[in-house]
Amino acid sequence: MAIWFSRSRNIVFSLRHNLNLSGILIKRDYSPRPAFTNSQLSSKSVCLDSFTSLRHESTAVEKQLDLVQQSDEEDPQELNFPGGKVGYTSEMKFIPESSSLRVPCYRVLDEDGRIISNSDYIPVSEKLAVRMYEHMATLQVMDHIFYEAQRQGRISFFITAVGEEAINIASAAALSPDDVVLPQYREPGVLLWRGFTLQEFANQCFGNKADRGKGRQMPVHYGSNRHNFFTVSSPIATQLPQAAGVGYSLKMEKKNACAVTFIGDGGTSEGDFHAGLNFAAVMEAPVVFICRNNGWAISTHISEQFRSDGIVVKGQAYGIRSIRVDGNDALAVYSAVRSAREMAVKEQRPVLIEAMTYRVGHHSTSDDSTKYRAADEIQYWKMSRNPVNRFRKWVEDNGWWSEEDESKIRSNARKQILQAIQAAEKWDKPPLTELFSDVYDVKPKNLEEQELGLKELVEKQPQDYPPGFQI
Numbered sequence: 001m002a003i004w005f006s007r008s009r010n011i012v013f014s015l016r017h018n019l020n021l022s023g024i025l026i027k028r029d030y031s032p033r034p035a036f037t038n039s040q041l042s043s044k045s046v047c048l049d050s051f052t053s054l055r056h057e058s059t060a061v062e063k064q065l066d067l068v069q070q071s072d073e074e075d076p077q078e079l080n081f082p083g084g085k086v087g088y089t090s091e092m093k094f095i096p097e098s099s100s101l102r103v104p105c106y107r108v109l110d111e112d113g114r115i116i117s118n119s120d121y122i123p124v125s126e127k128l129a130v131r132m133y134e135h136m137a138t139l140q141v142m143d144h145i146f147y148e149a150q151r152q153g154r155i156s157f158f159i160t161a162v163g164e165e166a167i168n169i170a171s172a173a174a175l176s177p178d179d180v181v182l183p184q185y186r187e188p189g190v191l192l193w194r195g196f197t198l199q200e201f202a203n204q205c206f207g208n209k210a211d212r213g214k215g216r217q218m219p220v221h222y223g224s225n226r227h228n229f230f231t232v233s234s235p236i237a238t239q240l241p242q243a244a245g246v247g248y249s250l251k252m253e254k255k256n257a258c259a260v261t262f263i264g265d266g267g268t269s270e271g272d273f274h275a276g277l278n279f280a281a282v283m284e285a286p287v288v289f290i291c292r293n294n295g296w297a298i299s300t301h302i303s304e305q306f307r308s309d310g311i312v313v314k315g316q317a318y319g320i321r322s323i324r325v326d327g328n329d330a331l332a333v334y335s336a337v338r339s340a341r342e343m344a345v346k347e348q349r350p351v352l353i354e355a356m357t358y359r360v361g362h363h364s365t366s367d368d369s370t371k372y373r374a375a376d377e378i379q380y381w382k383m384s385r386n387p388v389n390r391f392r393k394w395v396e397d398n399g400w401w402s403e404e405d406e407s408k409i410r411s412n413a414r415k416q417i418l419q420a421i422q423a424a425e426k427w428d429k430p431p432l433t434e435l436f437s438d439v440y441d442v443k444p445k446n447l448e449e450q451e452l453g454l455k456e457l458v459e460k461q462p463q464d465y466p467p468g469f470q471i
């Protein structure tokens, strides 16, 4: 360590000499700062100055100059270390595994859909609120019908977002269409908000000829270039390091946009979660990480998933600003995501949001959650903490929504989704040859062999394939 210090000191001295930087001394204040509220954040001067001093410094040469300069007046009570001075202590004190108080959960609406007085939030206009509510209702209808279609054997698989409608829609509403979304799989509402049509949802689930993924993915693995929405990928958490890369590329191109990635509580146990956060922090990439903490990862309860105070505390460990938010409160989600994306883009930094919610439905159509969780627990979240009902009460109390609007939106959505499903079901499947295209410029020999093998199989067992099916 001593050798390392003296070597870097020599480099810095020679740089200082060669570049004539001897007079540079940047004064830093490392004293602790209070937490910031949204209103403070909106005051640009307060926010930028204070945050700069809160961040741990990088080891760039310019900053090392400062470090060495300061070492001339070394304080024996401090360790002069790259990244900032560290105070010494004679007390052998381990940092506790968690703070005595859990990180509070930011909310704006109470359970009855009333705004809690003195709430710090970004106002939502009538037009936006109605649009958000309409999308939540449409998402509910869509989930219900597709789920039933799977039960009838018309599609092979489905995943609902029941209970997580506020995270889906309010986060989407808070983003700019240029922000690039890298989803997990329980966020179809973001794509719905961005204009992916009900027909496109149906085409993907039926894997027909019109599906942009050419029928090659399982149902619910939606994706759309047009909507800046990466295709859902089954392996959990792979989207996080990718999001760090997308954010960094937006930064290099000086785009007024960020990457936004979603992950579940279970996904945070993957190495990719940690790699993604660390990459984004170190590269100062504009990425908003949204973790939907819905209590369960299939049948694994969060108490078996981690021992930390949820996910929010993990942000600080990586040097990422973080907030815990009530994921069933659409106004809180909207405000937190909007503020986070503003910080990400303006300050070129990642931000982590932990949205507390509950997966009301089964994990997927391959799961029966009554086998591992209490019916009362599901019922409580379905009825007492329902995000759609809560937001509806607020919109209704404002006089922006009526019973008539309610039945109209639901019956229209129902009609359109049924029509979309009927059409999607009738369309042909993509030709099997498509299975072997797109990955390689020139098809390799092993794929040619597999294509031939499949052709022979279809010819040998035509009864296993739709009538008239050809490769």
Ligand SMILES: Cc1ncc(C[n+]2csc(CCOP(=O)(O)OP(=O)(O)O)c2C)c(N)n1
Pocket (backbone or CB within 6 Å): 186, 234, 235, 236, 263, 264, 265, 266, 267, 268, 270, 292, 294, 296, 297, 298, 359, 363
């Ligand atoms: C790398 C990897 N491991 C395991 C799985 C199987 N798997 C699919 S979903 C899931 C649970 C994920 O839970 P969570 O991240 O909390 O999301 P939620 O389903 O609750 O929205 C698991 C283990 C997978 N798809 N990928």
Ligand SMILES: [Mg+2]
Pocket (backbone or CB within 6 Å): 264, 265, 266, 292, 293, 294, 295, 296, 297, 298, 359
């Ligand atoms: Mg989960």
